[in-house]
Structure formats: structure tokens, C-alpha cells
Amino acid sequence: MMFELTKQELKDYGYVRSLKINWKKYKKVNQLEHNSEPIVHCIKNAQFDSVVIPGFFDSAEYMALNPEVLESDLHPLVHYEESKKLNKPVNRPSFFTKKRASKTAKRPDKTNLECVLFSRQELEDFFYLYVSPIHWINFQSGNISGDEIDLICYAVKDWKTNRIVIKGVYDSDVYLAKNEDVKMEGVNPLVHFFKHGSSEKRISKLTNENRQFEISTIRSQNINWDGFFEFNLIPDNKQCDPVEYYVDNWHYENLRIKGFFDSAFYLKNYIDISAIGMNPLFHFVTNGMEEGRKGFLDIAQYIELGQQSFDENLPTIAIVSHESSATGAPLVGLNLGNSLNSRHNVMHFVVRKKQIHGDFLAGSCFTITNLTDNPRFFTKALVEAIIAKYPLIGAVCNSVETFEILDVLSELKVPTVSLIHEFSDYTLPKGKISSAICFADRSIVPANIIKNSITREIKECFGIDAIPNSITVQPQGHLPYIPTIYGDNLTADELKQKFDLSSEQVLIVGAGYVQIRKGVDLFIAVANYLNIKSPGRYKFVWAGDGYDPDNDLAYSVWLKKQIIESNLEDDFSFLPHQRSLGNLLSITDVFMLTSRLDPFPNVVIDALASGVHVACFANSTGCAEFLENNESSSSIASYADVSGMADKIESYVVRLPGVVEQTIRTNQDLVSQHLDFEKYAQYILTEIEEANRIVAQRRDNELSIAQSGLFDYHYYALLDSYSRGLDHYVKCALKGMHFSNPNPAFHDGLWVNSHPEHLCSVPLSEAIAANQHFTHNNTLLDGDFDTVDIRCAIHLHLYYLDMAEFFIEKFAYVPRNCDLYITVCSKHTIEQVKQAFSKSGFDFIDVVAVENEGRDIIPFFSGLKKPLFESEKYDVVGHFHSKKSLDNDTGFGDNWLNYLTDNLLPSTSGINQIFSLFTNVNLGLVFAADHHIVDYGKNKPFADDLCSAMQIEHLNKAANFPVGTMFWAKPEALSRLFELDMQPFIQQEPLGYDGSYMHAIERLLPHVVENSGYEITTVYTQGTSW
Structure with missing residues (x-):
């Protein structure tokens, strides 16, 4: 199929495709044919027909509400997104109005407009180049000229017959000559280079030509090279040109240009540049500066001398304020500095200068300022350099709006006290205050109502009931000093x-x-x-x-x-x-x-x-x-x-x-x-002393865990490096905040439930000290396992029929002698589903229509009770269901489903390995390890009812269970649930996100299995996460 698009339509295509839109839903809502291209449809029709993006946008209504869109001939969706970026006021369409407006443009005659024909693959190539970091100003090919869209079209349509060059980066002739596999594959070499070749460090350009281009480009910049050799301690340089020396030697030496550029700093902090081996100075002068990247760190640019003398015999304390204004929190910070500066060297960190900045300088030895819009690594490098020169006994982070500085100080093990002056209800983004509580060693709020607001946010954002032990309540006191600023002062x-x-x-x-x-x-x-x-x-x-x-x-x-x-x-x-x-x-x-x-x-x-x-x-x-x-x-x-x-x-x-x-x-x-403000200041100093004790605890715990090798930061999955992940795990646990598990065989929830008196401790560290390195059985899925002789059945509850292809692909790894049972919610879809799964390779497939009740659980335990349990035909049954992100953020359910199937249906060998586990007669249940710590939620009373009905002991706390209710099990291990009369526990759909009998069964599965005399184990495939 070919698609004909104008230049403007291509530009809109690249823009719209970059947006996060569920195009499957779009096709369904707009009743498009199966093989149609939804993005092209949106581009060509949004101005002229009513095009609906489910739950997000209606083009006709938007144009009716914003008539200037019609007059400007802009694509309505592009206009809407660009207006949001620029904070321009627009009338947003609403799907909640009873009567929708409707207005569209007349479809113009485009016979005189130049159009380009694209195949599906060419559209894919166009989009990839559209979003790739290519500097089209350096594009060369014959006499071609034009804007970015013209050049991308040329690179997509004409690469087979014309040489494509991006100066200093890529030459299609060189790339194809040096990479025979790319030539044989017949793919667009420019796309291949940016998708694979660059990271694989393939040869893509003529070396000599590239060197000359770098030299001429750098030489054309207004850079002061005076003293370059002396600054870099390079002897015998009288005959050398500094630009040529830099281009030839930056690979081997940490070359710096005083007051302008530091190669090592740039490559360390911009891994995208170091990964492709690009000349850092060349990148900085051609693109980096324009992109707002930092070329070097000079702390002198950020330090202002205050009016207080620095005394090396006094302790130094930092007070961080988000701005130097005469408003609530900054005034507290200012007065705190004034109160402490007789006994301490006070260093103010002020993120933004405002009208009373001079008062901050007057009360401090130094003020660190101009801290806005810096990447995290730069802020960290700056703070690290400052505290290396002026060691701190602690830092007071005054207001949640100082979080970016708190984050860095905490990682650098500076004892921190956070003063929270805000309600979480109006602080954005959601979770910001909770994160500040996590990162600060101690936190002070002025009243319990603020503390309660924080604990509510922790529950809403992280799903845990936790009252951090680090929060204390103390009002700030009467400010002794208010600066004279603007305004009248009437008597x-x-x-x-x-x-x-x-x-x-x-x-x-x-x-x-x-x-x-x-x-x-x-x-x-x-x-x-x-x-x-x-x-x-x-x-x-x-x-x-x-x-x-x-x-x-x-x-x-x-x-x-x-x-x-x-x-x-x-x-x-x-x-x-x-x-x-x-x-x-x-x-x-x-x-x-x-x-x-x-x-x-x-x-x-x-x-x-x-x-x-x-x-x-x-x-x-x-x-x-x-x-x-x-x-x-x-x-x-x-x-x-x-x-x-x-x-x-x-x-x-x-x-x-x-x-x-x-x-x-x-x-x-x-x-x-x-x-009394002096008492308030003394209270803060006491909290800083406690913060110092906590930092020592953090160091000790981190050391013992690091030496054990038991912390898996990829599995922990909350931060981007081992050191930051371990740091986060320890400091949160010491506050009684347990968010994520440190490895697949260790579940913090299980440990805390067994040691409730140690809620505010580090579970893994305690376990190491007790020589207990795991809380439950876990198997890493790896190696090569042969087929296991086992009678197996799979149940799939297919509520969403469009998920059939996904499961057909996943079930390809399952041995063919397994039987497949599929439950659907309408008898009218039985034949459609049978037809879809007829190509899946199963010898036996049965599709059963069930009532839409009890989610996927009632169809399994009641609808298929006879074939899966009473027949005694199967040694092991697998339970799966189609999961979509309806209750959470976009992508949540999709990520979850991928994670669960990647671990329960990982590969043929992986499934064989899972089946081999069941040769252990005591094993009853296998499910995917999950780093998230999920508790009972609102489901405890429902679980108690179920336990009473099954005549088993009530489960006090739920921790390690198949989150998502997907698993492999022996039917007899689940006998109590198969034999339970489920009718009293069926609740009308739709069920909420939490608080139901079905959610309670999810949490009770391991408890039921263990009460039937069986064991459980989790499985994990390295590198998977969600």
C-alpha cells in the first residue's frame, strides 16, 4: 500500500506520530479498516471530518471552539499541542458535554500541490529520521536544498541513487562500502546508522575529510585559545596549532579550554556523545551550546561572597531556599541563617535571585545562586565541588521547592533536614513532597495536618500505608527580622x-x-x-x-x-x-x-x-x-x-x-x-545532629549490603545506578518506607511482617547480619532445559479480543501437548476466537462463553472447575488473562502484562524450566517475582470472609503473592478455591481498582496453597522489569 502526502502533511505526520496516542483504539473508534494507517488517516482528515482520539481529542469540536484554527489552516491536533507547549490559552474540547459542537474546514483542492508517495517502510524510515538527533544543516547531496522535511524526504526516497552525506558524521558511500551486511540487507543505510551503526561504532565517514571539517568548524568559532598549552601542561608546543592539537588528541588527553570547555566533564556527563565517540568540543560548538548543555564547571560563577567572615574553627551549615524573596519560606530561611551565623559559617543556597537577595548575602559567608535549569549531574558536580572545599555539618532544605538540591545533597551523604511548609494537595507534580520525605534524613512540618497530608500522598502515589519516622512537628516561630521592601508603610x-x-x-x-x-x-x-x-x-x-x-x-x-x-x-x-x-x-x-x-x-x-x-x-x-x-x-x-x-x-x-x-x-x-524563633533554630540544630547519626547508619547499611552482593539495582528499578538505587533503598527503609524489593529472592514485606518491631530498619541488612539471604524460594530462569513429561493445561480469560495476537505469540513457547481453554464473555465471539487461535499450534482448544463477572478468577475457578480440577487430567495449569491499563496511567497495564508473560512464558526453555520445578512433589504454585511491595490495600475484610468460608486461618498481612493473578499451579494445591461456592462472592462489574473479593483472592493464593500443604516459589528472568 502506498500513501500520498504533501510536504505539510509529512511534517504533521512526524509531529503527531511523536505523541503518545493509542492508535489501535483510534482505528476502532473511527471505524477504520484493518489494514489502514491510522496516523495518515488522522493527518488527512482531522481538518475536514470529525476525527476522535479516544478520551483525548475531537477535531471537529476543537475547531468549533477555536475558529482561528480554521482560518490558519493548521492541523487541529498540532495546533492544540503547540498551544499547550507555549502556554497559549485555547478552548479545550470536553467529552463530558451533553451536546458536542461540530465544525470542520472545507476539503481544499490539492491537485496543484506537490505530493510524495510513501510505502509503509518509507513512512517508518521518515519518522525515524524525523525524531533522530540529525543536524540537517550539515546535510549534503548533489544540489539538493530545502528545509528539514525536504531533506528527510530526499534521504528516504533517493538514497539508492544518490550519495547522502552529513558532514563530519556520515557518508552513505563509505557506510555501504564498509558495511557489507547493510548493503546486502537492502535497508536505508542512514536509518541503519542512527538506529544501530552509530552505537556499534561502525565506520561511517572518511577519516581525513572528517578531521579537516572538525578543524575548520572549531576554528570558525569565537574561542580564545590563548594559554591552551600552558593550561593543559603540554610542553614544547611552539610549533603546534591548538585547534589541530585538540582534534588529534582529545581521545587521549583531558583537554580543557580555560573558561570555556572541559572535555572530560562533557564526555562524563553526556553519555550520548561519549557513546558514539564524537569529538566533544565539535559537538558542543555545533549543537551542545544551542541545546543548553554545559561545557565546563566553574564554581566561581555560582558563589557570591557574603558579608560574614568565614571562620575555619566554626562548623559550616547550608540553608537552601528556592528564592530570595520576601515570602513565607524564604523569610524563614533568611532568619534561620541570621540566627545561626554567630555560631556557624552560614552558606545560603538560593535557587533563584529575587528582591531581598542582598539580605541573604548580609547574613552569610557565601551564597550559592543561579541554580535554575541545570541538569542534575551539573548540580551534583557543583555541590560536590563546594562541599569538598567547605565541608558541611548539615543542610536545611527550606520548602519542598528545594528538592533538586536536596536530592543531590542526600546522595552525597550530607545530613539533611527538610522544612515542609506545603500541603501535598496543591503541590505538583504529585509525589514531590513524598520524595522529599524519602530523601531528607529528617523533616519538620509545622502541624499534624501537614503530616497527615503527606501520609495520604504516600498512600496515593506509592500504594503503601506508611507514617515515616523522620517527620516531626514544630511551628516555625515568630520571625525576628522582616526586610524592608517595596510598598507603602502607612501609619x-x-x-x-x-x-x-x-x-x-x-x-x-x-x-x-x-x-x-x-x-x-x-x-x-x-x-x-x-x-x-x-x-x-x-x-x-x-x-x-x-x-x-x-x-x-x-x-x-x-x-x-x-x-x-x-x-x-x-x-x-x-x-x-x-x-x-x-x-x-x-x-x-x-x-x-x-x-x-x-x-x-x-x-x-x-x-x-x-x-x-x-x-x-x-x-x-x-x-x-x-x-x-x-x-x-x-x-x-x-x-x-x-x-x-x-x-x-x-x-x-x-x-x-x-x-x-x-x-x-x-x-x-x-x-x-x-x-520563639531562637528555640525553633535550636530545634533544627538538634534535628541536624540526629541527621548526622542517620547518615552514619546509612553508610553502615550500604557497606554491608554492597559487600554481600545481594542488591540488584536493575530489579529494584527505582533509580538509574547501583549507588543511587542502594542509597534510596537504605534511606527509605530506615524511615519505615518500603517501596521496592532489593532482589527477586528477598521480599521486604515478608521480612517486615515477620519482624514488625523492626519496621524502621533495613530488611536486607538485618537479614545479612542474621545470615538469612532470602525470604522465599526464587528461581532465575536461565540455561537450556529439555521438555518435561507433564500433563498441562492453560486457561486464558480473553476479555479483550484484540489481545488474541499477543497471546498467540506468547503461547508459541508452550509445548504443543498442552491443552488450551479460553473463556470469553459473549457466545457470539466463540467462533472468532477459535479461528484466531487455530494457528497457535495447540492440539486441543476449547472456547467457553461465561458471564462477565468475577474478572478472570470466577471463569477459572467456577467456569472451568470440571475440566481443570474435577477431571484430574492435569498435573499443572497456567492461568492468564488480557490486561489493559484502564485503572492507571497509560502503559501501566501493558508494562505489567509484558513483565508477567516475560517471566511466566519467557521461552521454550524457560517454560520447560518452570515445568521442571513441579517435579518437586511439594511445590504447588509458581508466579513471577515482583519488585513492587503491595499490601492488602482495602481487601482485608473481603479476605477474612473468604478464609472463613474455606475454613482456613485468616491471613493477617499480605505481601508476596501473584500481583496480576497470573501463575502456574497444581490444581490440587488450589482445591479450596476450586471447591468453594463462589456465588456469594461475586460482585457486579465493573469492579474498582481495589477493595473486592477478586482482589482478595489474588492476595490469598499463596495462603491457600500453603494451607493445602504445598509450597510456593517465584521465578524471574534477568533484565525484565516494569
Whole structure:
């Protein structure tokens, strides 16, 4: 089949194909023929017909909502994706509207447009070259010219008759002459080179020509070569040209150009360049700089001298802030540095410079800054160089927004304390705060409500119930220093005049940048209730920037409307940012915090220190928790209960002015006793001492595990190197956070369940000390195994019929004498499935229609009970089912299914090896080892019901079980489930992601097998993961 595309269509094809779209679903939804090309269909029809990408995009609706797309003649999907990248506002289509808009462009006459015919293979080649890192500016072939698409088309269509050259990289004549196998195979040599030849270091260019091209290219750059030989300690160089010397010798020497480039640094950190043996300087000047790559590390560019003297006799401590601004977390960092700098050398790390950067310099010996947009390796190299020169006793990472620095400090074994000032609910990406807890040795939060938010996120993101032992609760204290910044500083009298505030009126104040999280609308709603109760009694002020109803259509314009409709125009004021809130608080009767979520804002502490009555919502802030647990003058209403808040404030106000002195005394005493910043700083130092002890623990545990050789970082699968993987495993385990298993024969969940008193320890390290190197039997699938004489059957529950080809391919490894039973959910599909599997090679195939209930489990244990169990025909049965990623992120189910089948159906030899295990009369169940640690979830009560029905002991904790419910087993080992009346346990589909009898059976399988007197084992194929 040939496809005719215009140049623009080709460009759109490359772009659209790069997107993560399920094209199988696309074909089905858009009713395309089996042999059609869905991406070409999308490219050619999205502007003119209603093209639907399931759950993602509808072209007709998008163009109706965004008419400029029609006018610009752009492909709607390309327009949508590009708009997202550039943060341009567009109207997104929704699949939840009851009535969809519909508008498409008229299909133009393209008879005068030049089109190119492509075969399927040529389209594949086109796309591969489109996404490959080719610098088309260096492309040469005859007199061909044009843009990137023209050149790719030429390279795809004309390589057989024309020489293709990419200067300094590739020459098709040389490549074909030097690589006879490529020539014989008849594939596009340029595609082959970038797909295979480059990494295989095949000869692809003329050496002399390449050398001259590198020299001329580098020489054309504005590089200062003065002192090159002296800087690299190269003697007798008077007759040498530095550019030629570099080109000829970079392979053998670590050549550097002062203030510009370091070859070793570049090759170490950009493995894509070192892997292909490319001249690093040539790459840097032609592409690397433009791509934002770093050519060298010069720490002097990042260190600013502070105003405090460095004393080598004092300990050095780092305080990391995400910016040097006069906002919550940075002000805490600034004051912490000021508090500690009399007894420590303080080094501030400031990721981004902002308006009070000078104050950070004033309170430190050094400030490390300009840390944005650096690759991780560069940040690590920078921090490593700094701490080598200035060793740290610890680092305080102030806010989760400093995570990139925390990550590096933790790997370098700097004792770290993380100050978490954020709720996980509004922190993106999800899991960021949980990761900060994992990486920091100790973490301090201002209130338990923040801690609870973190544990919820850990459960949601990682699927484990864990309360890390590293989290402590301590509010930050009253800030002793607030820098003078922009804004007015009106006196108390000027403020009273501005608000037209009489002595009889009550002033209620809120503060913060105007945004929905701060709950300014809730503040106005409370004001409305109070004004209705006592007209003219109150004045209301919101202090802070951000109110802009003329331009802010997202929030401010609606606040203005709310004020007007509440008849508050004469009694409500927005006060722009003040240099200090002291004067405003001195005339305030009630400070009202109406934030939807606000951990422990400094302004509340300021209000308490000023002796002001504080009102807030429960479960919205740590302040509510703090005020409830201590003697205070405060009003706390239920979450977002504006009428309740108004009633509580009214109850306080009616006692004015008689309670003013008591309010001042109570709240100021509260601050002095519990919110003293010096005590907070001392608390942090105590936590740094504990962090030092933990780092020593980490080192000891890592050493014992490394010496044992029992940690498999490929299997652990959470980080990209052995050292980082082991580091992560140890530091998380010490907090009681067990995410992943260290090797296929060791399951942390099993160890912890057997040693609950050691939850916050490193299971593998403990096991090594006890000379117990595994928690369960595991077999690595390797070697060459012959056919085993065994009676075998396979059950496949094929809910998704389009997965048939996948299983036909996987079942090709199964011995032909196995019988195959397939269950489907409709009798109308029986013949279709039989026909599909008729080519699979099984001697016996039976396709059975079952009800769509009980997932894959009821069809196995009830639907096929007679042939698989009661007949006693089989020694071993295998259970498989089609799995798709409907409950999780895209690709989750696909990866899972591939992993399970790669381990349970790995190869003919691998399956024979699995069957050989069953010659052990005691073995009853084999399933794939899984590095994930999955517990009962919501399934414990369902499991208890099932255990009672089977008359076996209840299973207290679930750990090592066939995640995904795929396995090989002896039927009699599962007799209790085959004999169980399943009817009472069938729940109506669709079942949720967790919490059902079917999920409980998945977790109970090993327990059932062991209660029948059999053993279990896991299997693992090296190199597999998900």
C-alpha cells in the first residue's frame, strides 16, 4: 500500500506520530479498516471530518471552539499541542458535554500541490529520521536544498541513487562500502546508522575529510585559545596549532579550554556523545551550546561572597531556599541563617535571585545562586565541588521547592533536614513532597495536618500505608527580622483615615496575595454575614497584592461582583502590599485567615504577636490545630463554614472592649512560650545532629549490603545506578518506607511482617547480619532445559479480543501437548476466537462463553472447575488473562502484562524450566517475582470472609503473592478455591481498582496453597522489569 502526502502533511505526520496516542483504539473508534494507517488517516482528515482520539481529542469540536484554527489552516491536533507547549490559552474540547459542537474546514483542492508517495517502510524510515538527533544543516547531496522535511524526504526516497552525506558524521558511500551486511540487507543505510551503526561504532565517514571539517568548524568559532598549552601542561608546543592539537588528541588527553570547555566533564556527563565517540568540543560548538548543555564547571560563577567572615574553627551549615524573596519560606530561611551565623559559617543556597537577595548575602559567608535549569549531574558536580572545599555539618532544605538540591545533597551523604511548609494537595507534580520525605534524613512540618497530608500522598502515589519516622512537628516561630521592601508603610492614623474607621467600629483584616487558595471569596462571604447581623459595625480590609478586576478575569472580577452584591462597597477595602503589617495589626480587632489550605502562615504568627484575636477554619491550616491545642484568643469554625465563622466572631466582638487586654496578654504569651524563633533554630540544630547519626547508619547499611552482593539495582528499578538505587533503598527503609524489593529472592514485606518491631530498619541488612539471604524460594530462569513429561493445561480469560495476537505469540513457547481453554464473555465471539487461535499450534482448544463477572478468577475457578480440577487430567495449569491499563496511567497495564508473560512464558526453555520445578512433589504454585511491595490495600475484610468460608486461618498481612493473578499451579494445591461456592462472592462489574473479593483472592493464593500443604516459589528472568 502506498500513501500520498504533501510536504505539510509529512511534517504533521512526524509531529503527531511523536505523541503518545493509542492508535489501535483510534482505528476502532473511527471505524477504520484493518489494514489502514491510522496516523495518515488522522493527518488527512482531522481538518475536514470529525476525527476522535479516544478520551483525548475531537477535531471537529476543537475547531468549533477555536475558529482561528480554521482560518490558519493548521492541523487541529498540532495546533492544540503547540498551544499547550507555549502556554497559549485555547478552548479545550470536553467529552463530558451533553451536546458536542461540530465544525470542520472545507476539503481544499490539492491537485496543484506537490505530493510524495510513501510505502509503509518509507513512512517508518521518515519518522525515524524525523525524531533522530540529525543536524540537517550539515546535510549534503548533489544540489539538493530545502528545509528539514525536504531533506528527510530526499534521504528516504533517493538514497539508492544518490550519495547522502552529513558532514563530519556520515557518508552513505563509505557506510555501504564498509558495511557489507547493510548493503546486502537492502535497508536505508542512514536509518541503519542512527538506529544501530552509530552505537556499534561502525565506520561511517572518511577519516581525513572528517578531521579537516572538525578543524575548520572549531576554528570558525569565537574561542580564545590563548594559554591552551600552558593550561593543559603540554610542553614544547611552539610549533603546534591548538585547534589541530585538540582534534588529534582529545581521545587521549583531558583537554580543557580555560573558561570555556572541559572535555572530560562533557564526555562524563553526556553519555550520548561519549557513546558514539564524537569529538566533544565539535559537538558542543555545533549543537551542545544551542541545546543548553554545559561545557565546563566553574564554581566561581555560582558563589557570591557574603558579608560574614568565614571562620575555619566554626562548623559550616547550608540553608537552601528556592528564592530570595520576601515570602513565607524564604523569610524563614533568611532568619534561620541570621540566627545561626554567630555560631556557624552560614552558606545560603538560593535557587533563584529575587528582591531581598542582598539580605541573604548580609547574613552569610557565601551564597550559592543561579541554580535554575541545570541538569542534575551539573548540580551534583557543583555541590560536590563546594562541599569538598567547605565541608558541611548539615543542610536545611527550606520548602519542598528545594528538592533538586536536596536530592543531590542526600546522595552525597550530607545530613539533611527538610522544612515542609506545603500541603501535598496543591503541590505538583504529585509525589514531590513524598520524595522529599524519602530523601531528607529528617523533616519538620509545622502541624499534624501537614503530616497527615503527606501520609495520604504516600498512600496515593506509592500504594503503601506508611507514617515515616523522620517527620516531626514544630511551628516555625515568630520571625525576628522582616526586610524592608517595596510598598507603602502607612501609619495607624493614615490607615484609619483611609478606611474611614471610627472608634466604635470593629476592624477585621485578612492578608495574602489575592488568589483562590487564600479564600478571599470566603472572607467576603463572612463579611457579608457580619454586615447583615450588624450593619455599619464592621470594616473589612484585605492586605496584599493581586486584586486586579480590570485584568484578572479568573478571580478578581468575581470578587468585585461579590462585594457589590453583598453591599460591602463602603465597608470593604483592598490594601496594596505594605512594607510592614505592624501598623495595620496595631488597629486590628480580628485577624481572619480564610485560606482553603495554608500550612502555618507567618502573618498569623505576626497577628498573635501583636495580641490580635485570630479566626480561622478547622482542617484548613496548622494554625487551627495549634490554637486549639494551646490557650489562645481565637475563633475556629468548621471548614469553609462562613456563617459559623461569622457567629464565632460576633460572639467575640460583643465582649469588646472588655476582653482586649486579655486577648493581648494571652496571644503574646502564646508566642513567647511556643513560637520563639531562637528555640525553633535550636530545634533544627538538634534535628541536624540526629541527621548526622542517620547518615552514619546509612553508610553502615550500604557497606554491608554492597559487600554481600545481594542488591540488584536493575530489579529494584527505582533509580538509574547501583549507588543511587542502594542509597534510596537504605534511606527509605530506615524511615519505615518500603517501596521496592532489593532482589527477586528477598521480599521486604515478608521480612517486615515477620519482624514488625523492626519496621524502621533495613530488611536486607538485618537479614545479612542474621545470615538469612532470602525470604522465599526464587528461581532465575536461565540455561537450556529439555521438555518435561507433564500433563498441562492453560486457561486464558480473553476479555479483550484484540489481545488474541499477543497471546498467540506468547503461547508459541508452550509445548504443543498442552491443552488450551479460553473463556470469553459473549457466545457470539466463540467462533472468532477459535479461528484466531487455530494457528497457535495447540492440539486441543476449547472456547467457553461465561458471564462477565468475577474478572478472570470466577471463569477459572467456577467456569472451568470440571475440566481443570474435577477431571484430574492435569498435573499443572497456567492461568492468564488480557490486561489493559484502564485503572492507571497509560502503559501501566501493558508494562505489567509484558513483565508477567516475560517471566511466566519467557521461552521454550524457560517454560520447560518452570515445568521442571513441579517435579518437586511439594511445590504447588509458581508466579513471577515482583519488585513492587503491595499490601492488602482495602481487601482485608473481603479476605477474612473468604478464609472463613474455606475454613482456613485468616491471613493477617499480605505481601508476596501473584500481583496480576497470573501463575502456574497444581490444581490440587488450589482445591479450596476450586471447591468453594463462589456465588456469594461475586460482585457486579465493573469492579474498582481495589477493595473486592477478586482482589482478595489474588492476595490469598499463596495462603491457600500453603494451607493445602504445598509450597510456593517465584521465578524471574534477568533484565525484565516494569
